[in-house]
Amino acid sequence: MRLPDPPTFAPCPITLTTLSGLRAAGVRAGIKASGNPDVGLLVADKPMPMAGVFTQNHFAAAPVLLSRKHLTLSGGMVRAMVVNSGNANACTGERGERDALQMAQRVAAHVGCSAHEVIVASTGVIGHKLPMDKVLAGIDACVSELSGEEEAGRNFLAAIQTTDAFSKEAGQAVALTGGGSTHVAGIAKGAGMIEPNMATMLAFVGTDGQATVDELNALIGQIARRSFNAVHVDSHTSTNDMFLLFATGKTGGSTQTWSDAAMSVARRLAWLIARDGEGATKVTTITVTGASSDEAANLIAREVAKSALVRTALFGNDPNWGRFVSQVGNSRHVKNVVNLTCTLQGVTVFKRGEPTQFNKVDLSKKMAVDDVSLELHIGEGDGRFELMTSDLGYKYVEVNAEYTT
């Protein structure tokens, strides 16, 4: 059985605490049996504009319901974000909703703001009540450790992780014409609903540049669509997914200045999430072009990515064009496949309804890399979408079948 080692990535020099106007902390509150950090706090010097996108799951967890409500009540002006890992506070009924509110109230009391200005996020096991004594003690401990140092930012990152095989962070500095620079920093956790009842993705992307709440709300949809909503790991959306975009406004630089950096930071985080997809050995970017619309391209790419046959072929470095094109043929969003061209790692393997002559051994070797490209040109229009998917190997089965509830 081939069990891949988790890849290693160099720590990112730009972290959330690099953003001026932001302090962070992360502590070990004892929620996790492992004793790893599990409560984190992020506090802005003053209320800052924030936009959020949340899971569409009907079982949206209590913190998701609360944070969505708080963004509305506060008009998107947020002072602090509190996170716990080790327990998702999902499927916990009214008690869960009271617990999430109590977390926000505790932070508000410390920071001196309204509970509406506090966002709450949880990730971990579903269906268990939060150990509130530990959670509240953890929040108190975070307050006393709040700092703008790089280490504090890393402690916050550690506190949002669950079964992540590696940390997920990205950042960029954007030079300003007038001198100085604006920063964009992002962190994320998640790799699919890995362990029993473990909930998925949290992502925080912030800048110390300028933005209004309206600008952030306009931008976050565009970014989410091409980053976190362009990741396919296991056809399973969690109850706790949350992506927050915020701007402390401490430096110059309008939204136009830093939005491209935010997009690439978010896309990098999304790639890292796919790369950590439960024993994944690589990320395959499925690029569908020439579809009747962008939405059609999106749905065609997902039809291909959802196939366990496709994902095991990617794991096995098997240039198995038959699995790829037949899934395109299954999509209701393709009118006609006569013009389909399938290109794998730059090699065209299928064209005009028939396979091409290609060297399978050479192409298989080209597939044994971290980042594989599968291009599907439909030839019906201008629709385009890029989907990042993990492969499906033995480790996936081990992680998901051996660890029982």
Place this chain on the structure above:
Amino acid sequence: MRLPDPPTFAPCPITLTTLSGLRAAGVRAGIKASGNPDVGLLVADKPMPMAGVFTQNHFAAAPVLLSRKHLTLSGGMVRAMVVNSGNANACTGERGERDALQMAQRVAAHVGCSAHEVIVASTGVIGHKLPMDKVLAGIDACVSELSGEEEAGRNFLAAIQTTDAFSKEAGQAVALTGGGSTHVAGIAKGAGMIEPNMATMLAFVGTDGQATVDELNALIGQIARRSFNAVHVDSHTSTNDMFLLFATGKTGGSTQTWSDAAMSVARRLAWLIARDGEGATKVTTITVTGASSDEAANLIAREVAKSALVRTALFGNDPNWGRFVSQVGNSRHVKNVVNLTCTLQGVTVFKRGEPTQFNKVDLSKKMAVDDVSLELHIGEGDGRFELMTSDLGYKYVEVNAEYTT
């Protein structure tokens, strides 16, 4: 790594050749490298009514296109069926269409009927031209071996198989009020697109009872929906799927007499296909009830079945209610989940938005069987659907990743 042994099933006393009016043959034509039987022929004494459902894949193989056309041209009155395995004659262009027609013409010449009265089916590797010399020689050999003996029926069954771990057959006898009996017999092959570019499912269900083409066309949709279209193995539909329903009319017994038997024969074959799902260790029947419509129930069940997390939990005998209910929560066909009840092997594990208290160890033991029941009651209406799905284990990855193209 746990590699399950393929299960063994007692041979079915009723086979296709039990149906009076039908002769069969199966020979080794050398299309398969393994040397196993790979060309089969089924001939009726006289043209008989037949209905067929075929793959919806845009890459429908040449024999699918031809057989669909022949059913139309012949008004559904068919004299013979010729099958080859080892090569799907899919993605083979115009040459492939000529080859499929030539197979029908060769049979017609022997049997003394029009080529339109011959149905052609192929299963095997995609994208390779048929070795027509071997195929035609195989057809000739079949003609000389045609027989109504049980062994001939089994030879035909052997000739349609590819990577099936076990034979798939079912049959029933229906006693007639006036004495005597009518028979229903069925065979199938397929367990997902197992080997590289291997195409999927063929199913033949026949009776020696009475039926008109119109009656068969009305019946086949109902049967397919609750049998072969109620199987989920790998979210992958092949280019060659074909299900044929026919009646030789040699015995008494109207459609009403034998239609229930045909339904249970088809459902048994479908269960066997799910059971052979690429290293599957069990079949889980996901029963969605109380959905807003039957179609909604169907789509909710598929949302649950498509999750690799759900299927690995079933492999691991893990009563992982969080994975099951959160997938229901992901379905756009659920309005409200507050009334969702989830019952696994008769044990209610989730109710009114929260998990119940249940003994996980005992329930896990109850899941270690051939046939697992997962019931999801939505509480929105009367919609109902039963989906048979295989689990996802190490063997699946081995079969689909290790064997390279």
